[in-house]
Amino acid sequence: xxxxxxxxxxxxxxxxxxxxxxxxxxxRQTISSLETxxxxxxxxxxxxxxxxFGMTIEEVFLFDEGESV
Numbered sequence: 001x002x003x004x005x006x007x008x009x010x011x012x013x014x015x016x017x018x019x020x021x022x023x024x025x026x027x028r029q030t031i032s033s034l035e036t037x038x039x040x041x042x043x044x045x046x047x048x049x050x051x052x053f054g055m056t057i058e059e060v061f062l063f064d065e066g067e068s069v
Contacts, residue, residue, distance in 0.1 A: 003062040007035040009053050024048055 010020055010031075017035075021028045024045070033039035034049075041049065050057045 002040050003037065003064075004034065005060055005062065006031070006049060009055070009060065010035075013053075020052075023052060 010017070017028045017031045021031045024031075026045070030039065034041060046057050046061060050060045053060060
């Protein structure tokens with residue numbers, strides 16, 4: 001699984017899950033699942049999340065480079 005900083009970043013900016021979901025065109029449940037690590041986003045959604053925050057994908061999503069593919 002890929003870890004992420006979505007909840008940390010979202011909360012630090014005072015954005016509610018509902019607002020974030022609406023801006024991305026997904027459900028609040030999707031945001032919740034992303035934040036708890038139960039769901040890995042598509043590359044398109046990951047790109048849109050990073051773009052929304054004005055960050056790179058690597059700043060939002062933490063990849064374990066020691067993990068084999």
